[in-house]
Amino acid sequence: MNIETVVTPERDEAVAQVATAEKPARKKRGRKAWIQTSSRLGAVVLFLVLWSLAAGTLVDTFYLPEPTEVAGEIRDWIVDGSLWTNIMATMVPAAQGFLIGGISAIVLGYLFAMSKVVSMVLEPFVAAAYGIPVVALVPLLILWLGIGSSLAVGVSAIVVFFLIFYNVYFGIRDVKQEFIDQVRIAGASQWDLVTRVRIPSALVWVVASLKLAVPHALVGVVVAEFLTGSEGLGYMLSSNAAQFNAAGTFASVVVLAAISFALDRIVFLISRRALMWKEAAEH
Structure with a gap:
């Protein structure tokens, strides 16, 4: 009997279990990365909006341009x-x-x-x-x-x-x-x-x-x-x-x-x- 015919099913099952266990962790990392990216983009947009509102109103454009x-x-x-x-x-x-x-x-x-x-x-x-x-x-x-x-x-x-x-x-x-x-x-x-x-x-x-x-x-x-x-x-x-x-x-x-x-x-x-x-x- 070939040793690989005995070992391969067990090995395949172990690999499948590891892959199944990694899926939630991979999804969690992807969700965390998306939240981080979205939060950073939101902070940039908020900064630009506040900058636009302040320029020419709170601060003269000579000091703070649009x-x-x-x-x-x-x-x-x-x-x-x-x-x-x-x-x-x-x-x-x-x-x-x-x-x-x-x-x-x-x-x-x-x-x-x-x-x-x-x-x-x-x-x-x-x-x-x-x-x-x-x-x-x-x-x-x-x-x-x-x-x-x-x-x-x-x-x-x-x-x-x-x-x-x-x-x-x-x-x-x-x-x-x-x-x-x-x-x-x-x-x-x-x-x-x-x-x-x-x-x-x-x-x-x-x-x-x-x-x-x-x-x-x-x-x-x-x-x-x-x-x-x-x-x-x-x-x-x-x-x-x-x-x-x-x-x-x-x-x-x-x-x-x-x-x-x-x-x-x-x-x-x-x-x-x-x-x-x-x-x-x-x-």
């Missing part, structure tokens, strides 16, 4: 192509700053965590530098890097570096020595400890820090553009504000909010998958 005026500004930017040009002028330095700051933070964070001497001597200085507002460093960065995209990349890299550095540092130090000893007893090499224990442990912390690091990379570029830029979303914001163009200023903020929301959703999906991996590894 939502239609803001939408008109964004439409004009799309038509003349300036919106995409300025978005790219901001996103490219933000991506470059994120990569430079992130890679530097991972390398130095690992070095500090692995060397007690380096950590003991230099970590207080890193903490002191972390306490300095980035805006206060802009004049120094202008002296070193000049103005333009290089300044934006530098500001973004500094912001990202400190947000990721400490997550790598504490993530590697969070690995319990007892676990490392057990892996060594099992015959793991130093390379195995690095690639299969320390880095995966820190990776979860790094992914968690993306929630702050990714949008702050954008914030760093916008700050640099706001102060010295000649293009980009920060420049759009500052130039419209300087011209007392409330609709253009609000439109710049809306575009930045939309980009930040999109980045947040992307980071959320990445973070959720990483946390699921961690939870599965623990079980």
Whole structure:
């Protein structure tokens, strides 16, 4: 008798029971997602209605333009192509700053965590530098890097570096020595400890820090553009504000909010998958 002819019916019945049990849970998740989406859309609609009612009645349109005026500004930017040009002028330095700051933070964070001497001597200085507002460093960065995209990349890299550095540092130090000893007893090499224990442990912390690091990379570029830029979303914001163009200023903020929301959703999906991996590894 073939073993599969005996096992298959039982296995099929078990699979059917699991599938039946999962249907209510799947429906519940779908209903919850629909409620969340509907509630968020309702909040947006309510906000726009209140905004429309307040503009021109409670608040002068010089300070609070109509939502239609803001939408008109964004439409004009799309038509003349300036919106995409300025978005790219901001996103490219933000991506470059994120990569430079992130890679530097991972390398130095690992070095500090692995060397007690380096950590003991230099970590207080890193903490002191972390306490300095980035805006206060802009004049120094202008002296070193000049103005333009290089300044934006530098500001973004500094912001990202400190947000990721400490997550790598504490993530590697969070690995319990007892676990490392057990892996060594099992015959793991130093390379195995690095690639299969320390880095995966820190990776979860790094992914968690993306929630702050990714949008702050954008914030760093916008700050640099706001102060010295000649293009980009920060420049759009500052130039419209300087011209007392409330609709253009609000439109710049809306575009930045939309980009930040999109980045947040992307980071959320990445973070959720990483946390699921961690939870599965623990079980």
